[in-house]
Amino acid sequence: MRAAVYRGPSLISLENVPVPTISAGEILVRVHTCGVCGTDLKKIEYGLVAPPRIFGHEFAGTVVEKGSKVTRFRVGDRVAAHHHIPCRKCFYCRKKLFSQCEFYRRTGTTAGFEPAGGGFAEYVRVMDWIVEEGTVLIPDNVSFEEASFLEPLNTCLKALETAELEPGEVVVVYGQGPVGLLMMQSAVYEGARVIGLDFLKSRLAMSRELGAELALHPDKDNIEEAVARVTEGRGADLAIVAAANPRAIEDALRIVRRGGRVLLFAQTVAGEMVPVDASRICVEEKKLIGSYSASIELQEEAARMIFTRKINVARLISHRFALDLLSEGIHLASHPSEHSLKVVIQP
Numbered sequence: 083m084r085a086a087v088y089r090g091p092s093l094i095s096l097e098n099v100p101v102p103t104i105s106a107g108e109i110l111v112r113v114h115t116c117g118v119c120g121t122d123l124k125k126i127e128y129g130l131v132a133p134p135r136i137f138g139h140e141f142a143g144t145v146v147e148k149g150s151k152v153t154r155f156r157v158g159d160r161v162a163a164h165h166h167i168p169c170r171k172c173f174y175c176r177k178k179l180f181s182q183c184e185f186y187r188r189t190g191t192t193a194g195f196e197p198a199g200g201g202f203a204e205y206v207r208v209m210d211w212i213v214e215e216g217t218v219l220i221p222d223n224v225s226f227e228e229a230s231f232l233e234p235l236n237t238c239l240k241a242l243e244t245a246e247l248e249p250g251e252v253v254v255v256y257g258q259g260p261v262g263l264l265m266m267q268s269a270v271y272e273g274a275r276v277i278g279l280d281f282l283k284s285r286l287a288m289s290r291e292l293g294a295e296l297a298l299h300p301d302k303d304n305i306e307e308a309v310a311r312v313t314e315g316r317g318a319d320l321a322i323v324a325a326a327n328p329r330a331i332e333d334a335l336r337i338v339r340r341g342g343r344v345l346l347f348a349q350t351v352a353g354e355m356v357p358v359d360a361s362r363i364c365v366e367e368k369k370l371i372g373s374y375s376a377s378i379e380l381q382e383e384a385a386r387m388i389f390t391r392k393i394n395v396a397r398l399i400s401h402r403f404a405l406d407l408l409s410e411g412i413h414l415a416s417h418p419s420e421h422s423l424k425v426v427i428q429p
């Protein structure tokens with residue numbers, strides 16, 4: 083089969099690799115759509131992990147083969163998979179910090195080499211623990227493209243849960259790219275009033291269209307004044323930094339109210355240092371928190387929200403690329419333009 087193999091920093095090569103073989107508890111999925119995720123971009127661009135790997139964890143496709151012990155799925159079923167599942171028993175799982183669980187960090191879907199998702203290939207092997215707990219059946223009226231958003235939406239719901247979002251709160255989301263727009267919609271769905279920030283006009287227009295109360299440009303609009311107007315001068319209850327811009331963190335700590343929260347969602351590269359006015363945390367009692375990856379406890383909720391179209395994910399896809407154009411897709415996703423949003427690969 084054909085696969086896009088990561089061979090080193092910013093190096094992706096289209097190669098012929100063996101179709102993965104499956105064991106008794108596993109399934110083989112023919113990939114239809116796989117989203118290009120920001121974490122993939124960083125791993126590929128900065129070479130954060132050792133090659134070779136086949137990335138792509140936001141995938142949906144059709145079961146083409148199943149092991150003898152698999153009872154949950156049949157050949158022909160349309161599915162989407164989460165690539166990580168926690169053990170539910172360890173110290174971190176007992177504290178519901180599932181993404182810190184050692185077992186969770188083992189990736190359970192692969193198209194070959196060190197498991198890394200595998201969605202940037204024609205076929206993916208889904209390992210037994212993912213078949214049991216991380217694989218979701220897609221209803222007939224939902225497209226593969228929509229279903230490929232299950233894992234990313236889950237990560238947004240988890241972030242809002244971590245931030246203890248309450249209905250009626252005012253939330254500022256830095257970045258209205260595909261992830262920021264997903265986060266914005268999730269917060270609106272949970273009853274928040276959301277202000278979306280972005281430097282691109284098209285993304286601000288999309289933000290308003292999909293439910294933001296305000297969508298503002300950090301350089302052209304007075305954000306502080308706009309936030310003050312909707313919060314009786316207090317400042318936002320919560321700011322979510324869904325953009326890699328380090329300036330946004332400093333800014334977010336300023337525009338949340340006393341006792342407010344700033345949640346980091348896009349800071350996934352180790353060693354990144356940012357300036358923080360510590361008195362905002364000490365004297366003003368603001369909380370600087372983070373959230374990473376998905377929660378198994380939100381899997382059903384994420385599926386329900388997408389399958390009943392409570393969240394509009396179809397509008398977020400701007401580009402569909404064949405497998406041999408993955409490098410182009412990666413370039414586009416990491417250099418956003420007025421015309422680009424979510425990039426997906428359709429092998």
Ligand SMILES: [Zn+2]
Nearest residue numbers: 119121140234
């Ligand atoms: Zn992802």
Ligand SMILES: [Zn+2]
Nearest residue numbers: 169172175183
């Ligand atoms: Zn665990």
